[in-house]
Amino acid sequence: MKNSSHNGLREPIDLLLTPFQRFARLEAGGGILLLVAALAAMFWANSSWSDTYFKIWQTPLGVGLGDWSLTKPLSLWINDGLMAVFFFVVGLEIKREMLVGEFADPRNALLPIAAAIGGMAVPALFYLLLNPSGEAAAGWGVPMATDIAFALAVVALLGKRVPQQLKVVLTAVAIVDDIGAIMVIALFYTAAIDWTMLLVGLGMLAVMFGMNRAGLRHPLPYVLVGALVWFGLLKSGVHATVAGVLTAFAIPARPRLDCVAFTNSARAQLERFSAARPGDCTRELTREQQHALGDLQSIIHDAHQPLLELEHALHPWVSFLILPIFALANAGVPLGGDVSGALLHPVSLGIVLGLVAGKPLGVLAASWIVLVLGLARPPEGVGLAHLAGAGCLAGIGFTMSIFVAGLAFADGSTLEGVSKFGVLSASAISGLIGWSWLRFVASRRK
Missing domain, CATH: 1.20.1530.10 (Na+/H+ antiporter like domain)
Structure with missing residues (x-):
């Protein structure tokens, strides 16, 4: 009897426990x-090298752009x-x-x-x-x-x-x-709070929540604005x-697509992929099959x-x-x-x-x-x-x-x-x- 994980079939309990088991192994x-x-x-x-231990962590390291700079040990x-x-x-x-x-x-x-x-x-x-x-x-x-x-x-x-x-x-x-x-x-x-910088940080945080509400899902904008939140709170004293x-x-x-919508949309693209070449599928993909795969990739992305x-x-x-x-x-x-x-x-x-x-x-x-x-x-x-x-x-x-x-x-x-x-x-x-x-x-x- 084949293992269910090899043929793509999984029990409900596997779907529930596998993410946690993977997480636990990683943490261990x-x-x-x-x-x-x-x-x-x-x-x-x-x-006998203790001096180097304490010196290395106190080494100043800075980043800057023009007149702006941030230097810390x-x-x-x-x-x-x-x-x-x-x-x-x-x-x-x-x-x-x-x-x-x-x-x-x-x-x-x-x-x-x-x-x-x-x-x-x-x-x-x-x-x-x-x-x-x-x-x-x-x-x-x-x-x-x-x-x-x-x-x-x-x-x-x-x-x-x-x-x-x-x-x-x-x-x-x-x-x-x-x-x-x-x-x-x-x-x-x-420490003592710089209210101006705190408001800057919280303002950038509000921008992030606005991005979420607007449906923005790519991680890069969140990383860039999140860095500004970090800088604002760092300089505020928090x-x-x-x-x-x-x-x-x-x-x-x-996700943008729930389970039912994802299943229906993905099935439609798979059927489109198969219908584009019902016979031999060993040759290069047709243009229609490539379009079907592209649309399927977008559907998978929306389900993440x-x-x-x-x-x-x-x-x-x-x-x-x-x-x-x-x-x-x-x-x-x-x-x-x-x-x-x-x-x-x-x-x-x-x-x-x-x-x-x-x-x-x-x-x-x-x-x-x-x-x-x-x-x-x-x-x-x-x-x-x-x-x-x-x-x-x-x-x-x-x-x-x-x-x-x-x-x-x-x-x-x-x-x-x-x-x-x-x-x-x-x-x-x-x-x-x-x-x-x-x-x-x-x-x-x-």
Whole structure:
């Protein structure tokens, strides 16, 4: 019996799960590369070549046209520029989930939303218990985040020992976490605002939404106007990565042709193609057949969703290039031989306590409340033991936590260094605990 994927016939469940499985595999591969980049950064920053590590990221890099120019250190081009692309993809994921994904059905959405809120609030509270005031208190947003790439990489190592629906829940929790982190960045880690440049950025954003309403679907105009949104928000004082999320919501999400119209139109062109030469089809195409293929290509283009096309096109670049570069530039923490001192610093200890203990406690408590009250229904095959394991994996803060740490503390300060060390330590501990729990405890429970 032939495999259905070989002859073009697919079951409905395949159509539902295949995009998510492809996405999960991609994120797992990116997580491994992230780990390699982080280890390389730590080795480089604590080796005899450490001076070159810190110098290279402070190298000025500028772009200009006439009297206009923009010059920043290489590290800021990565954190403000490349990471804006990362947040743009996050925005695309959020919009997709709201339209057709886990968040489209309120009863499905409530569980991951509650779990994520609990997983953000409790870690922040734990951190503030150890750092209630002073400069250190600014780091309360660091242990709130979840790194989806690392979390799914750990889940991928477990294979079929965990239910597929747990991966869906974990992804949804991470996406809500990202929304929370973006709100925290926008509201609490924004400098003084230049209202003129903010209005310029928002005006360009309005232009993007107008392009969407007018039916413009080619990605190039959105890229050009989106760059102006990014520049306006960057110069306004609002963190430029917020522009990535906002511009994502202006990307068209629906195809011009629905399923029925596409099927009828495509069938008509195929019949036209066949009728143009009913006999031998091995020779060169006739002019009529070429016209039929051209019209069929236009029909296929109208059936595509620009949002999904952009998301799929950018995911490999984000997972395998942008995030590893970010890790290489930001994960290098000079320890100076005092590892225990760095780990026991109140900032580092607050982050470890928040991510390792606060995340699973917050996720599990919030999930239990909405399930007991009957406000949400548990996914098939997923119990509280699985949700506890997901909470542990949500403690892998890595990318987002390091990013927030760079915003919370002055560049190059002692608190920035110990906060990043706390993030790396907590992420490693959370990943190990989450893997062990799901491998040896949750996998034995129905």
